[in-house]
Every structure is written in C-alpha cells, then in structure tokens.
Amino acid sequence: MAKMPVVASSPQGRFNDGAQLINGAVLDTSEAYGKHLFCWWSTGSILHVHLGLIGKFRPAPLEDAPGDTIRLRLEGADAAWHLTGPQTCNIITPEERNEVVSTLGPDPLRRGANRKQDFVQKISATKRPIGAALLDQSIIAGIGNVYRAELLFLTGIHPETPANTVDPDLLGQLWDLTVSQLKRGLKWNRIVTVSDQDVDKRVTYKIDREDALYAYHRGEMPCRRCHTLIVDTEVAGRSIWYCPSCQPR
C-alpha cells in the first residue's frame, strides 16, 4: 500500500471503533511475526491481525460493494483490502505488541541469531507428540497444519513421536527445512513442498495442485517415495497425514 491516507471502515460493524482509529492515517510499516500481522499507523495505533483458520486479508477492486462479512475495509487510491473472518483484529499499543511477540517461539522467516538452537531447545523440552509441538506457536511461530504434515514427512518423523525423544540433529534439520520451505512458500505464494525427483518433473510455482505435496490430504494415495498408502490420524485435535513406511514409529 502506498504511503497515503486510507479510508478505514468496518462494513460488518464489529470493528467500528478500531476502524475509526486508523481512518485517515498513513501506514508507516507492517511486520509479520509468525501468524500475527502488525500494522503501524501514523496516528500511533497498531492494528493487530491474526487470521486464524478461516480469516482472509485480500485485495478487492474499489468498485466492489463491501459485504457485511467484512470486518475491516482499507481503501487506498487504487484498491481496497478486505479482512474477513479473522481470529483477532484489534488496535493495540506497542507494549501489547511486545507482549504478543514475547509469547511466540522463533519465526523461521525472521532474521536473528540462535533461532535454530532456540527451536531445538524448546521442542526438546516437551514430551508431547512432535505433531502437536509443531503447532504450538510458543515453540515455533508460523507453522500451520499443511506444513507440519509435510515437514514431518520430509524428515521421516512419525507425527506421534514424543518430541523429547527426537535426535537434536534431526530437529536441527527440521528447522533448516522449515526455513527453506517457508521461503519457497512465500516466494511462490502457495505451499509446494515436493522435489523434482519425487514428481518426475521440474517443480515450479505452477505445479498442479495434486502434485504439490507429499502427505497433506493424500490419505489412501501412494507415497511419492515408497508407494505405501498414506494414512491419517489426529494429533492436537487436527488431522495429519503421514507415510507409515517413510515415517515409522
């Protein structure tokens, strides 16, 4: 968004007060931390958004009539942005922003020393299944259900393995893979985890949807590496898919 005042509103009405605080303000900077987005406005207000499972923040043509599901509409000169279904949408102070960030584990997409050691230390300290630990935002920030399945497949770890029993070297590899996979996802604006040799073609951002992943939502389909059928189970209340041969207990 260009550095110009926005028109902020809450067509749904649930964020009228917050929208008023940023209406007419200029966006100074925005930062993503894990799944949290912080937008700093010229008025000193910080907009805090967490999309959760169903939230979307997407551009819309200016002429689109805002529907009543839109929590926040930000209108610039050329386009509008519509926020729908967020888990969190509020205006906070810098202190509150710091508080949110302090509860989060290392973010694979941010710079900073010792993030890998920090991750390995935090995840090794829990006896919970590694599939649950990976969704814990205080251990690692920004991993969702698709990536947890894919990263465990790529490291050959069964999702129900107690995190504290996984070799720290393997956990280090898991971190490195997470960094490279999330960077690819960011660059391509979609989740594609497969390598050329496992799909017999050059992998690009245009790869077909059914070829893009190893495990996630591939129940009953043959593993791309060993042809064993992918199975699913539930870890931390959410479905996860894995290959019983590539990811033995």
Ligand SMILES: [Zn+2]
């Ligand atoms: Zn397999």
